[in-house]
Amino acid sequence: TIAALTACLASSVSAKTLTVGFSQIGSESGWRAAETTVTKQQAEKRGITLKFADAQQKQENQIKAIRGFIAQGVDAILVAPVVATGWDAVLKEAKEEKIPVILLDREIDAPKDLYLTAVTSDTVYEGKVAGEWLAKDVGSKDCKVVELQGTTGSSPAINRKKGFEQGIAGHTNIKIVRSQTGDFTRTKGKEVMESFIKAEGGGKDICAVYAHNDDMAVGAIQAIKEAGLKPGTDIKVVSVDSIPDIFQAMAKGEANATVELTPNMAGPAFDALEAYLKDKKEPPKWIQTESKLYTQADDPQKVYEAKKGLGY
Ligand code: GZL
Numbered sequence: 001t002i003a004a005l006t007a008c009l010a011s012s013v014s015a016k017t018l019t020v021g022f023s024q025i026g027s028e029s030g031w032r033a034a035e036t037t038v039t040k041q042q043a044e045k046r047g048i049t050l051k052f053a054d055a056q057q058k059q060e061n062q063i064k065a066i067r068g069f070i071a072q073g074v075d076a077i078l079v080a081p082v083v084a085t086g087w088d089a090v091l092k093e094a095k096e097e098k099i100p101v102i103l104l105d106r107e108i109d110a111p112k113d114l115y116l117t118a119v120t121s122d123t124v125y126e127g128k129v130a131g132e133w134l135a136k137d138v139g140s141k142d143c144k145v146v147e148l149q150g151t152t153g154s155s156p157a158i159n160r161k162k163g164f165e166q167g168i169a170g171h172t173n174i175k176i177v178r179s180q181t182g183d184f185t186r187t188k189g190k191e192v193m194e195s196f197i198k199a200e201g202g203g204k205d206i207c208a209v210y211a212h213n214d215d216m217a218v219g220a221i222q223a224i225k226e227a228g229l230k231p232g233t234d235i236k237v238v239s240v241d242s243i244p245d246i247f248q249a250m251a252k253g254e255a256n257a258t259v260e261l262t263p264n265m266a267g268p269a270f271d272a273l274e275a276y277l278k279d280k281k282e283p284p285k286w287i288q289t290e291s292k293l294y295t296q297a298d299d300p301q302k303v304y305e306a307k308k309g310l311g312y
Contacts, residue, residue, distance in 0.1 A: 018277070019049040020270075021069030022078040026057040028151075028184045029215040030243040030312045032080075034263035035105065037311025039078070042266040046274070057151070057183075059083055063090045070097050076116075076273050078266070080104045083153040091115060102273060104265040107155040117272050117283040119265040123159035124166070126259045126291050127212075130238045131167015133257045133293060134208055137236060140173055143207035146196040147179035148189050148220060150212035157181065160212045160240060177206075182216040189216025193223035203227045208236035214246035214258055221254050232256055242294055244308040250300035260292040263311065 020043065027033050036052075043050035051074065053065035059082050069077050070093055077099055081087060084107060091114035094101050103118035134145070147164070150157030161179070168174045178196050182189035189211060197203035203224065211217035217239035224231040231237050231254040239246060242260035249255035272283035294303060 017047050017049055018075045018273075019051065019072075020076045020078060020273070021051045021053070021065070021072070021074040023053050023055060023062045023065040023069070023080070025062070025080045025082045026054055028057055029186075029213055029241070030245060031213060031215070031241040031261060031263060032184075034243070034311040035080070035265060038264045039104075039266035041311075042264070042270055046270055048270065055082065057082055059086055063087075066090050066094065066101075070094055070099060073097075074099060075277065077101045078104055078269060079115075080265075081106050081108045081155075082151060084109045084155045084158065085153065088114065100273065100276060102269045104269060105156075105261075112285045115285075116276060117269070117285055117287055119269045119272075119287045119289065120155075121261050121289045121291050123156040124163040126156075126240045126261070127160035127163020127165075128167040129163075129259050129291060129293050130160075130210055130240065130257065131164040131169075133167075133295070134210065134236065134238055135168050135171045135174060137256065138171075138174060138207065141207070143174045144177045144200065144205055145174060145208045145210055146193070146200070146206055147176050148182040148192055148209065148211040148216040149179060150181065150184045150216075152181045152183075154184075156240075157212055164210055176210075182211070182219065184213050184215060186215045186219040186222075189219030190223045191219075192216075193220035194226075197223060197227045197229075203229050203235065206235050208238065211237070211239040214239045214241040214243045217255060217258075218245050218249065221249055225254075230254075242292075242303075242307070243312050244304050244310075245312075247294070247300040247304035247307065250294075250296050251304060253296070257293060257295045260290070260294060262289050265289065 055061035
């Protein structure tokens with residue numbers, strides 16, 4: 001009957017599956033690969049159709065992907081912004097089409113009305129926790145630190161540097177003697193650490209390496225070993241992300257501390273999006289994810305077993 005048809009149409013409209021475009025940076029790190037896996041799982045769980053675009057770490061590819069999603073008329077767009085600037089124009093285009101944008105794991109320097117919310121950790125705090133751990137570990141001993149920075153111009157690289165400096169502030173025995181980007185990758189992290197070792201007396205003058213992510217730390221560990229030094233004892237290793245491989249290194253005594261970053265930014269993002277689209281509920285502009293310090297005292301082998309296979 002007409003009534004039955006109408007009812008069936010109404011229910012199918014209300015249960016309309018959401019289509020969400022996801023502009024992902026790339027797969028530069030184990031953590032990034034896990035975020036992609038988890039985002040796809042979270043979409044699947046919610047019956048959301050996810051259109052995925054990998055930008056190979058290039059902002060112009062992200063902007064192209066976002067324009068494509070706008071043209072397709074998606075219901076919403078997720079963006080993990082590779083750098084903090086240069087987003088205003090394309091986000092204005094999404095706003096004009098009334099397509100909400102949610103930022104994942106990195107912030108941007110743009111008017112807050114250009115995005116619905118940002119789901120990120122407190123990346124300054126992560127750096128501070130890393131710095132405070134090192135200050136406690138070295139006590140009053142002189143300590144020359146080398147720093148492997150994340151992608152130049154990205155909010156985590158800017159903030160983790162700032163936070164680490166806060167963490168060691170007042171400890172005049174601790175000095176950052178070299179600092180350079182390793183672009184969040186193992187390969188670059190190893191290359192840059194090799195250059196630091198050459199520049200600092202073959203590495204024997206280096207007391208610690210602070211890497212803005214575990215992938216660069218894993219690369220640095222390789223370089224330290226190839227220089228005939230012991231990572232974790234000759235040169236302390238502290239980093240961020242808490243990917244399984246850093247716990248494997250920790251279990252072997254080759255890494256000392258890592259600050260955990262959850263790869264599940266999409267869960268809170270989709271929750272906020274559905275509440276916004278269904279009940280017009282405005283989320284806060286920042287949804288903060290937890291940060292937790294892990295050291296060798298936290299049974300790293302057990303943590304490794306628990307984390308491996310979670311999409312890293
Ligand atoms: C931080 C995130 C960083 C990770 C890296 O929120 O943007 O990007 O720490 C990744 O592993 O490359």
